[in-house]
Amino acid sequence: MPATGNLVKLFNVWEIQLFVLLSFTLQVFLFFSGSLRQRGTSIFLRLCIWSAYVGADFIAVYTIGLVSRYHDTSIERHIRGEKQALAFFWAPFLLIHLGGQDTITAFAMEDNNLWLRHLLNLVVQVVLAAYVFWKSIGTHSLELLVSGIFVFVVGIIKYLERTWSLYCGSFKSLESLASHRYKKVDGINIDRVDYIEESIGYGYDDIVCIALRSMPSIHDLFSGRSTPIVEPRLAAKKMIKIVSIVLNVMYADLYTKAGVFRTQKGIILRCISQMSIVVAFALFHANDKQRYSKVDIAITYALFTGGIFLEICAVFISMMSPWTWAWLKDKKCSRLARLSWYIFSCHIGWPEKKQSQPKAMGQYILLSWVTGSGQVRTWNQRVMAMVNWFADLVYIKRKKIFWIAKILGTEYVDVDMMTMECVAHEINVLKEEFLSNNRREWNMLELVNLVLSDDVGLGIVMLHFLTEKQLSKYYPHYCTDVEANTWDMIKVCRKLSNYMMYLLVNHPSMLPLNFSAEELAEISQIPEFVKVYEYGSELQPTKEVLQELVYIWARLLIYAAGKSRPEMHAAELNSGGELITFVWLILALNKLGDSQHRRILLSNTDLRYSVVETAFAFPPANPI
Incomplete structure (x- = not known):
C-alpha cells in the first residue's frame, strides 16, 4: 500500500x-x-x-x-x-x-x-x-x-x-412587484420605442419592439394577474416570433442575472x-x-x-440583449445600437430564423404499455416491452413500475411549422366562432361526446388509442394512395396525440386532470374504452376523418393551455419551454383563456361563466 x-x-x-x-x-x-x-x-x-x-x-x-x-x-x-x-x-x-x-x-x-x-x-x-x-x-x-x-x-x-x-x-x-419594472428600465421608455403600423409592414426589429412593449402585461400574466394584453394584428408566423422572443426574455429574467443589469x-x-x-x-x-x-x-x-x-x-x-439594443436606440447611440443589433441578430444571438417555434416537443406512446401491443419503433420501446413482460411474469402491478415507462417511453421530436400553424389556425377559428357565434359542425360529434364526457385525462388516453388505431390504417396505402399533404396531416396528428400523452405522463400539473397517469394506466379495462375502440374500428381512413382528428387534438391542446397555471409555465422555461406555453401565450395575445375575460370551456354543456368560449359545441338538448 x-x-x-x-x-x-x-x-x-x-x-x-x-x-x-x-x-x-x-x-x-x-x-x-x-x-x-x-x-x-x-x-x-x-x-x-x-x-x-x-x-x-x-x-x-x-x-x-x-x-x-x-x-x-x-x-x-x-x-x-x-x-x-x-x-x-x-x-x-x-x-x-x-x-x-x-x-x-x-x-x-x-x-x-x-x-x-x-x-x-x-x-x-x-x-x-x-x-x-x-x-x-x-x-x-x-x-x-x-x-x-x-x-x-x-x-x-x-x-x-x-x-x-x-x-x-x-x-x-x-406576485408582489408591479409590472412597472419593465416600463422604464435604465432610462428606456418602452412607449417611445418606434411602432410600425401593419399597413407599412413589420421587420424583425419591429417584432422585437412589439415583444418588449408587451413585457409589462406578460409579467402580470406570469404572476397570475389577469391583465389585458395589447393585441397586434399580425399573421400567425409573426405572432409566434413575438411569443418566442417574450419567452426568451422571461427565461433570462427568471434564471439569469439579466433582470439585475436592467x-x-x-x-x-x-x-x-x-x-x-x-x-x-x-x-x-x-x-x-x-x-x-x-x-x-x-x-x-x-x-x-x-x-x-x-x-x-x-x-x-449584455450587448446581445434586446433591452440593450432598445436602450441604445432610445439614447440615440446609433453606432452602438447597430453593433448591439448585429450581435443580437447574428447566429450566436437571437436570429430571426430561430424565433419561430419551440425547439422540441415531447412524445409518449402509451399503446404498448397498456395493451402490450402496438408497433415497436425504438430501442427504448423494446426495453419497455421486456419490462412489461417481466412484470407480468412475476405478478408485479404495472402501476408500481410506471416510472420506468416515463423514462423509456419519452422521446423528443422537432416542432415543425405545420404543427404550429395548425394550432394557430384553430385559435383563430375559435376566436372567430366567439365573435360570430357560429360554431363548427363536427362530423365525429358522437366520438367527441363519448371521449370527453367524463374526464379530460381519460379522454386524452382514449383518443390517443383511437388515433393510433386510425393512423395505422393509412400505412399500407402510403406509397400509392396517400397524398403528400395527407401524409403531413398524419405526422401532425401523431405529434399532437403523442404530445398530449407526454404532458399527461410527464407534466400532469399542466393539464386540468382529476386522475394521475398511473391511475389511468388501467384504462383498457373500462367499458368506455371498449366503446371508443369499437367506434374507431368503424372509421374509414379518409382525408376528412384525418383532418377532423387533427382539429380535435388541436382543440384539446388549446383547452388545456387556457386552463393551465402561470407558475407551471414559468417553471418549465428552465428547459426551453413547452409547446403548451407557446399556445398559452398566443391565446393570451388573442384575449382567450382563463387569464383573460374570454374563458374556454370544454363544451357548451357547462356554462358557468358569463363570457366563455367552448372548444366543442354540442347542439342544445331537445325539450321534454
Whole structure:
C-alpha cells in the first residue's frame, strides 16, 4: 500500500490548490453551458449542468473552510524556510465563484424561492473570508492585502447580484412587484420605442419592439394577474416570433442575472466590480512575489485572467440583449445600437430564423404499455416491452413500475411549422366562432361526446388509442394512395396525440386532470374504452376523418393551455419551454383563456361563466 499512502500524502499537500482550480473550472463550464439547456432537451446535458450547479457551491464553501484552517500550517512552513502559501488570497475568489455566472443563477424556480437561504450564506461566507484576511494581517505585504481587498469587494458584489437575481425571479417577487419594472428600465421608455403600423409592414426589429412593449402585461400574466394584453394584428408566423422572443426574455429574467443589469443600481455595481478586478490584478502583478510558491502564483494568475475573460464575455452577452439594443436606440447611440443589433441578430444571438417555434416537443406512446401491443419503433420501446413482460411474469402491478415507462417511453421530436400553424389556425377559428357565434359542425360529434364526457385525462388516453388505431390504417396505402399533404396531416396528428400523452405522463400539473397517469394506466379495462375502440374500428381512413382528428387534438391542446397555471409555465422555461406555453401565450395575445375575460370551456354543456368560449359545441338538448 505504499503507493496509495504516497498518493494520499500528495493529495493532502495540494488539496487546496486542486479544489480552487476545480471551483474555477466549474464556473467556466456553467458560464458557457448555462444557456444551452434552453435550446436542447438532452437529459445528459441537463444532468451535467445540474451537477455542476449544485457541486460548484459545495466545492467553493468547502474550499473556503480549508483556507480558513490553512493559515497556521502555512506560517509553520514559512518558518522552516519553505515558500509561503498564497491560499489566503484565494478566499475572495471563492466568494466570486459563489456569486455564480451571468448565464445561470437558478437551475429551477425552487432555487429562486430559496433566495433568503442564499442571503444567509452570503453573510456567513463573507464573515469567514474576512476572518481569513484578518489572520493574514502582518504576515503578507500591504500591496498584496490591498489587492485582496479589491477582490473581496468583487466577491461581495457578485454574491449580492446573485441573491438579488434569485429574489427577482421568485414567485413572491413576481406576485408582489408591479409590472412597472419593465416600463422604464435604465432610462428606456418602452412607449417611445418606434411602432410600425401593419399597413407599412413589420421587420424583425419591429417584432422585437412589439415583444418588449408587451413585457409589462406578460409579467402580470406570469404572476397570475389577469391583465389585458395589447393585441397586434399580425399573421400567425409573426405572432409566434413575438411569443418566442417574450419567452426568451422571461427565461433570462427568471434564471439569469439579466433582470439585475436592467437597473441603474445593477449597472453601477457591475462597473465597480469590473474596475476593482482590474485594479486588484495590477496591484498583484506589481507586487514582489518571490517569497511565494510558483505554483500558487500561477494559480492566482489563472484566477485573475480567467475572471477578467469571463467579465469580457459577460459584457458581450449584455450587448446581445434586446433591452440593450432598445436602450441604445432610445439614447440615440446609433453606432452602438447597430453593433448591439448585429450581435443580437447574428447566429450566436437571437436570429430571426430561430424565433419561430419551440425547439422540441415531447412524445409518449402509451399503446404498448397498456395493451402490450402496438408497433415497436425504438430501442427504448423494446426495453419497455421486456419490462412489461417481466412484470407480468412475476405478478408485479404495472402501476408500481410506471416510472420506468416515463423514462423509456419519452422521446423528443422537432416542432415543425405545420404543427404550429395548425394550432394557430384553430385559435383563430375559435376566436372567430366567439365573435360570430357560429360554431363548427363536427362530423365525429358522437366520438367527441363519448371521449370527453367524463374526464379530460381519460379522454386524452382514449383518443390517443383511437388515433393510433386510425393512423395505422393509412400505412399500407402510403406509397400509392396517400397524398403528400395527407401524409403531413398524419405526422401532425401523431405529434399532437403523442404530445398530449407526454404532458399527461410527464407534466400532469399542466393539464386540468382529476386522475394521475398511473391511475389511468388501467384504462383498457373500462367499458368506455371498449366503446371508443369499437367506434374507431368503424372509421374509414379518409382525408376528412384525418383532418377532423387533427382539429380535435388541436382543440384539446388549446383547452388545456387556457386552463393551465402561470407558475407551471414559468417553471418549465428552465428547459426551453413547452409547446403548451407557446399556445398559452398566443391565446393570451388573442384575449382567450382563463387569464383573460374570454374563458374556454370544454363544451357548451357547462356554462358557468358569463363570457366563455367552448372548444366543442354540442347542439342544445331537445325539450321534454
